[in-house]
Amino acid sequence: MSELFFARRFNTGNARKLQIRLSEKVIQKDCFSEPIQYVGGVDIAYDGKESIGAVAVFEYEQMKLVETATSRQTTTIPYIPTFLSFREIPPAVSAFKKLQRTPDVVLVDGQGIAHPRRLGFASHLGLVLDMPTIGVAKSVLCGEVRDNGGKRWKPLVYKGNVIGAAVETRPHVKPVYVSVGHKVSLESAIKIVLHCARGYRIPEPLREAHKEAERGKGGKS
DNA sequence: GCGACAG
């Protein structure tokens, strides 16, 4: 009962101010050691009133799954466009705490700084975990793709600034929208996403995290 | 004021 009340009273005004304040702390430079050894993927699934957070960790070079972790808890905040992170961070962080190995960089299902206030789920999560994160979204939240040459990626521009890139992970397939989450440059983010995409539009760590979250439905974790 | 709007 209290959760529902809290959800209805979610204060977008305060959340908006927090986003603006936090967005200034986002670091857009590579803050991880090379070569990358482990990459993680985070995704959230919903089962009725509960959220299932899942994390999958892959060995970078071979792209082999080495570990997964999930966490199931009551959903506390409703989905409100541009405030997705407040809803998904709790289950994501909870799943992360169960990991044995800490990935060097994490792919997140959503936008990084490609957000109206430059603080999408991937950036917010990166700040909370103090870890390098990359936003990988399946559709655009804001901005427009600038038609450039025949590269594998095109810049996503919003109000005159490049906030991310539409990356064609597979030929002739709808692109995924990559943006800086935290502690990584856009160039590296694109390179990492392309490395992790093996035969499918969605990078392996995210595909696996999605499957893991689906498996968490109808049970506990 | 109106329309758009990650998952």
Next chain:
DNA sequence: ATCTTGTCGC
């Protein structure tokens, strides 16, 4: 996100 039948193609 979630629900949901059939269909096309490797």
